[in-house]
Amino acid sequence: MQQLNDLSSKVGNNLTSIKTAIDRVVASGWFVLGPELERFERLFATYLGAEHCVGLANGTDAIELALRALAVNPGDKVATVANAGMYTTTALSAIGARPLFIDVDLGTHNTTLAEVMRAVDSGVKAVVITHLYGLIVPEISQIAEYCAVKKVPLLEDCAQAHGARMNGQRAGTFGDAASFSFYPTKNLGALGDAGAVVTDNAGIAQKVGHLRQYGWTTKYRVDTSGARNSRLDEIQAAVLSEFLPLLDDANARRREIAHRYSTQIEHPAVIAPQRYDQEYVAHLYVVRTQSRDALQHHLLTRNIASAVHYPIPDYRQPAFAHTLDESMPLLQNTEQLCREVLSLPCYPEMTDKEVAEVVKGINSWQI
Numbered sequence: 001m002q003q004l005n006d007l008s009s010k011v012g013n014n015l016t017s018i019k020t021a022i023d024r025v026v027a028s029g030w031f032v033l034g035p036e037l038e039r040f041e042r043l044f045a046t047y048l049g050a051e052h053c054v055g056l057a058n059g060t061d062a063i064e065l066a067l068r069a070l071a072v073n074p075g076d077k078v079a080t081v082a083n084a085g086m087y088t089t090t091a092l093s094a095i096g097a098r099p100l101f102i103d104v105d106l107g108t109h110n111t112t113l114a115e116v117m118r119a120v121d122s123g124v125k126a127v128v129i130t131h132l133y134g135l136i137v138p139e140i141s142q143i144a145e146y147c148a149v150k151k152v153p154l155l156e157d158c159a160q161a162h163g164a165r166m167n168g169q170r171a172g173t174f175g176d177a178a179s180f181s182f183y184p185t186k187n188l189g190a191l192g193d194a195g196a197v198v199t200d201n202a203g204i205a206q207k208v209g210h211l212r213q214y215g216w217t218t219k220y221r222v223d224t225s226g227a228r229n230s231r232l233d234e235i236q237a238a239v240l241s242e243f244l245p246l247l248d249d250a251n252a253r254r255r256e257i258a259h260r261y262s263t264q265i266e267h268p269a270v271i272a273p274q275r276y277d278q279e280y281v282a283h284l285y286v287v288r289t290q291s292r293d294a295l296q297h298h299l300l301t302r303n304i305a306s307a308v309h310y311p312i313p314d315y316r317q318p319a320f321a322h323t324l325d326e327s328m329p330l331l332q333n334t335e336q337l338c339r340e341v342l343s344l345p346c347y348p349e350m351t352d353k354e355v356a357e358v359v360k361g362i363n364s365w366q367i
């Protein structure tokens, strides 16, 4: 069976360095908020070209705590896309803030300057943009500029865009702050849950640092409300420091696989993503078709797994429907993409032969 992802290959290829890193932590007897986390925070900030990185327990906490540090409060409206798996909406609901959903472009699956302007001009407190599937939002520079002029904080959700670059600048360094997830399947993934907030602003970094540990300014003194326990542990930090130097090569291999798919998939009913000039990192390779179930079934008959990222727009999620604005217009492109998207296997350890089998699988589909 061709799986969508294969973490055991990644772990197998790096077993010695993983074991050495874990042994080092175990021998040190220091398991939470110690030297390994400080090292990873320094390494990752440097890699991105940012000033500060604050490690957290996961990427959803990173969105929430970054927004709290950006002064988003209960009742505030925050702009976000609705085609990115509910993560930002979940973070907003934890704060008691409300999403104002913005649409995305059919070709890039990402939001646009026009949509962000619409939200900012309607009075949102902050904007979250998601660099989806590994592609930096194409108009990110203009979006950052517009938000800065309007004094509306911009958070970049980079959970699917570790290492992606535009004109040499890494995802996560355009806005006021950025959130990352290091969930195991991410381009930079731990061996469990982990996340981080990255920023150039020392005040935001300090606030997130307090929010991740009960709101303590100093031990047992709480000056910051809205806090929790959200720490990235030493073992995960040590493993992430081992994986970070491998990230650029792994991303290059993902790009190569995506390039093969985009040049070799030829089917009248399948739209493959265009090839991008910028350095995108192919976190997911997502095609579109109006007969998604049939294509998914066809691939399964050839032992090829696929998945849907994501089938339900946030505003249609049953658990959240009652909290959402009834006057909200439907987002046409988001609706269409949720009906049509299908993710194909795409991960660095995939062989050329496996990629060729997936291409054959798609091209042989008789609709």
Ligand SMILES: Cc1ncc(COP(=O)(O)O)c(C=O)c1O
Pocket (backbone or CB within 6 Å): 058, 059, 060, 061, 084, 085, 087, 088, 130, 157, 159, 160, 180, 181, 182, 183, 193, 194, 195
């Ligand atoms: C775009 C996006 N944002 C946020 C998250 C949340 O990260 P986590 O699962 O670490 O909470 C994820 C990953 O699952 C994601 O893909």
